[in-house]
Structure formats: structure tokens, C-alpha cells
Amino acid sequence: MSRAVAVAGTGRATRRRLGATELVWLALVAVAVIGAVLVAVDGQNLFSIANTRDMLSRSSLLGFVAIGQTLVILCRSLDLSVGYVMALSSLIAATTMNGDPARVPLAIGAVLLVAGAIGLCNGLIVTVLKVNPFIATLGVGLIIKGYLDTEYQGPAGDVPSSFQQFGFSRIGPVPVSTLVMLAVAVAGILFLRKTRTGYHMFAVGGSEDVARLSGVRTGRVLVTAHVLCSIAAGIAGLLIAARFGTGSALVYNSGYDLESIAAVVLGGTLLMGGRGGIGGTIAGVLILAVLDTVFNILAVDPFFKDVLRGTIIVAAVAIYARRQIDRKASRVRFGGDGGSGGSAPPEPRPDQPAPELAGGTR
């Protein structure tokens, strides 16, 4: 179906406007080029092995969180508890392993289980209790924070060196953690494009009422998204444990919740749901990683870094929005040429056989 829409749109529409995901990757290229020039003026090479490695390992941690966050945001929800889930996961992993390599699988299982359970809570609070996701996940985050502050005063647990490999080893210049992150991203893209639940996520995000009236079990879809998001945050927590060699409760102060949302929106996914995809998110994560690396090489004042980051995030999203303004509505729900934007969502709309679309496929 998505192919059909794309083929139908190959007229003037696609030539005039790039899709959101392509735009994000273009933005990434632009940021990388500008960054490389700035770094070159400083007499260094942005793409040297060490710097590339730095960029990629920066991106993996945020990448996991952002992939999960993408699923939730696609469903027009939000997860502010990811930072706390990461902290909790790192502690569970480190204390379960406790220096014993044989317990690594057990620890991974425990982390995924606990993270999934938290996601289930989030999802059920949002769907069954009808609490706004902002408040629901903020509240669940506070509950986890209370538990963490009470139970763990400082770093706890010990990660065996075999599992620390997950954080440090690399193949060529590419860290293993980044490869795992990319594998998760590919799995996520396939999930969104090939499975029924994935399609339903776009539908639920587009309009929950329409999705429900079309026979989608919207509650289950939302809960699934939340569970997957928390599990992704759990994997990020595992990575933290592997990098630090111990579990740390203070991770939740690092602002991964807002940063992951920024990365997702930077990746062209609408906060209003229904449009976007993981491909764009990865580009968004990489943009943030490239920026961080460039700032680091140029030794930008850490506070000025915040100023630049804030400005760049807003500017980038403003540029995307510019390109979408002439689409008039931020999101086409009913009728109209839903596919002309050519963005990532496969937009399954079998109930709407547009004549030009049928003609285009033959």
C-alpha cells in the first residue's frame, strides 16, 4: 500500500517536496558537513577514527531510548518515565549480575521483565484509567524515583567484565552497542511497516476514534507501544550498567526523557502522533550526537552548548514545519491527498480507494 501511494505520488508532488525522513537525513548531512568544516578550521578531522567512534557511541544510548519513544509518540502518547526506567534497569542489571558472568542472562531477563512490567503499568494507566500520558508517565517516573532514592543511596552492584564488553568493544570503528542499537532500529522499522500492530500504531496516532471505529483495538496497541518503549529504555539501562560497570540511580538526572523526545521530534515524527518513523529518529539521534562531538572537539563552554542545542533543536523543527506549512493542516486525517507528503508512515487506508491511486499502480 505504501508503495502504491509512493508510486501514485511520483508526479509533481514528490519532486516538489521531500518526505520528512529524507529531509531529516539531509539535515544530518548538513549538520555533519558544517560541523566538519568548523572542526577543519580548528585544524582537526571530524571523521577521524576516534571522533567517529565518539559520535557513534554517544548515539547508541540515546538511540535505544529514542526508538522506544518513537513508538509511543507515534501513538500520540508520551513517555516521561524512561530516565527512571533506565536508572532502575542499570541497578537491577548490576545487582543481579553481582560480578558473576553466569548470571548475565538472568540479569538481562530480569531487566527486560521489569521494564516491560513498568511499560505495562504506563500503558494500562493511560488506556484503562484514561490518565493523560504526560501525567501518567510522570507519576510512574516519580514512583520509581521514590523507590530508587529509598533503596539505593549510591552506585550498587558489579558488572562482570564479560558484560562490560557490550559497552566498550567494537568492530572496526563501530561500537558493538551502536550495532545492537541499529539492529533494534531495523527491527522497529520492520515492526512498524510489516506487522499489523505496527500499522495500527499509525492509525491510533492519527485518530484514535477513527481507529477504534475501524475495528482497531486501540487500547492494546497503545499498551504494546508503552511496553516496547519501556523495554527499549531497559536496554539503554543495560548499556549504562555495561559502560559504568555498576548500576547508578543518578542517571535519571541526565535528562534522557526530554532529550529522547527532542530526538524523536528532530527526526520528523509529529508529537501529535500518526506521522513519522524510526528511520527519522535515528537521524535525529545522530544529529544530536554529531553536535555533541563537534562541541567537544571545539571545546565549547558546556553552558554555551546548552544554548546552542536549544537553538538548533528549535530551528531544525521550525525548518521541517516550514516545509509542511503549505500542507495547511499539520496532519491530514480525512480525505485529501494523504500520501503526497511521502513521509515515512505507510498510511494504510484501504477504506479510501482514491481513483488516481488505483490508476497509478497498474
Next chain:
Amino acid sequence: MTVTAPRPTPQRSAGSRAGDLLARVFGGGSATVFALLIVVFAAIFIVNPSFAEPPSLMAFLKQAAPLMILAIGQYFVIVSGEFDLSVGSLVGAQVVIAAALIDGEEGRTVPVILLMLGFGILVGLVNGLITTLLKVQSFITTLGMMLVLYGAIRLWTGGAPTGALSEAFRQPGRGGIDMAVVRQLPWALMILVGIVIIAVAVMRSSYGRTLVATGDNERAAGFSGVRVWRVRTLAFVISSVLATLAAILIGGYAGVTAQVGQGLEFTAITAVVLGGVVLGGGRGSVVAAMAGALTLEALFVLFNQLELPSTIRPAVQGVIIIAAVAYAARERARPRHHQEVPSQPQPNEA
């Protein structure tokens, strides 16, 4: 259709009007917050009966005023369908600016306060115009503003706040008029009451109605002739100006530290939602939003009275917030307005 507040009809008796008013203030999802407020206060009084004495109540209100003012500002933005995540950073920035520019000299107090108000208006304008004209989602605009303010202030002061506040600057936050019964009538409370009266009046004015209509259905409001961008930008400006006033109170009450304002945006949004205001806009009253803030502050006092370990407080707070919002959602889900609409004889309705 877009305005949720019922139309005033002259034919109705005073009784039904009063009932209408009650329904408007306590109705919808807002009943929960008032019930919760009563429960929390009752619990505080049981744990510590001396809290019911006017002086300690006044001290409590003085402490609660900044968050209530922030919640009122946040309400304007949320009811128009947007977010303002920058208020926490803005409060921190304003306090640091005040300390650095006043530097302990009494004579500079008024000019610096005027400058702060100007800065607040500027921040609100930037937030609003980027959101409305550049079509950046407000979550991202104000998140960016939060980062920019956070970084810029620390860049300017070199990481730690410098200077000192003047005695006059600290008066609104900590001073008051000495009185017989209450011992001290805080300036903060009077400022708060003034703001509440203005806010209620604004929400009853055509601007307020337009704001709610915009939050309820932006396109319908636009088609009815509302200049959506202007209405929303003004809401952001109101939020930033009120954050500036809150900063003056917080700076006066608590003094200057590097952490002032951190996390306040989430507390303010929580307070507003606790008050039954729907994220996404178009529903809720400003009084209920303020009551939400008061409830949160009362909850913190209750935690203190119960001598709850500080580490467990977030967990309890999280449970209560979720429970209260879930309960309010249950109330709202009941088909109450479907019954209300036909039962009221509206002369113009077909």
C-alpha cells in the same frame, strides 16, 4: 459549539444560576481537586491541629503563592492547547538576573524589576511567535527555550549566581502587613489574590472565551475569525510574565541559589492537570488550576507533618497524582453533559 462555558440566559432564576456557577467551578474534572484539597487539609489538621491557626495558614499561603501563580500562567497556555516547559528555567533565570543586577543596592530594585518584566515579556513573545508563526510544536519551542535560558544564565554568571538581592526586592516574597489575628498578612497573598481576580476576569472576557475556543478546536476558532496566533502568543506572554512574578516571590522567599526553579515546570503542569484542566486544551477553569497548585503544596506540607522520609515522597506524590487524575477522568467519562444540554431550555436552540 467551541465555547464550553454555558451561555448566560437571562430567564433563569438566581438559584439555577448559582447551581450553574457551582457546576462550572466544581464540575467536569474539577470536583476531584476540591475534594482532594479538603481531604489533604483535613489530614493536615488531624496530624497537627495548630496548623489551622491563622498565622500558620498565612505562612503556608505565602509559601504556596509562587506555585499557584505559576499554575495560573501555565493554565493560560495549556487551555489554549499548548505547553510551557520553559517556566522553571525562566524563574531560575529571573532570580539570577535580579541578584546580579541589583547587587545589593536598594535604588536599583524598581528598575531591575521592570527590566525583569520586560525580559519575561520577551521570552513569552519568542515562545509564542516561534510556536504560532514558525509552527514549531510548543513542547519543542519551550524545551529549547528551557535549554537556552539554563545555559545562557550560567554562561553569563560563570556557573554560580553572583550578587545579592536588595531588602526591598525581598519584601514581596517574605514580608507583609502586620495584623492582629493573622500576625502577618503576606504581600505574596495579596499579589496572588490580585492575579486571581485579574485571571478570572480575563477568562470571562472575550479573550478568555476565545482562548478556550482556540484550545478546543483551533480550526473552528480560526474559521470563526479568531486570530489564533495572536491569542496563543498572548497566552505565552501571560505565562512568562506570571513566571517572572513568581520568580520575584521565590527569590524573596528563598533567596538565590543555582537550583532555583529546577523542575518547577513539571510541578506547575502537574498542578494544572490535577485541577482537571485537560492537556490539549479547551477544558478546565483557572480557579481549579490554582486549586491544583494549592493541593500540591498542601500535600508537601502533609508530607512534612507526617515526617515522611524525603526519599519516598516522590513515590507517594506520583501515586496520588495518578489516582486523582484517573478519578477525574472517570468523572468526565460519565455522559453528564449529554444530559445537561437538553435539560436546559435554550431559546435560540432549534
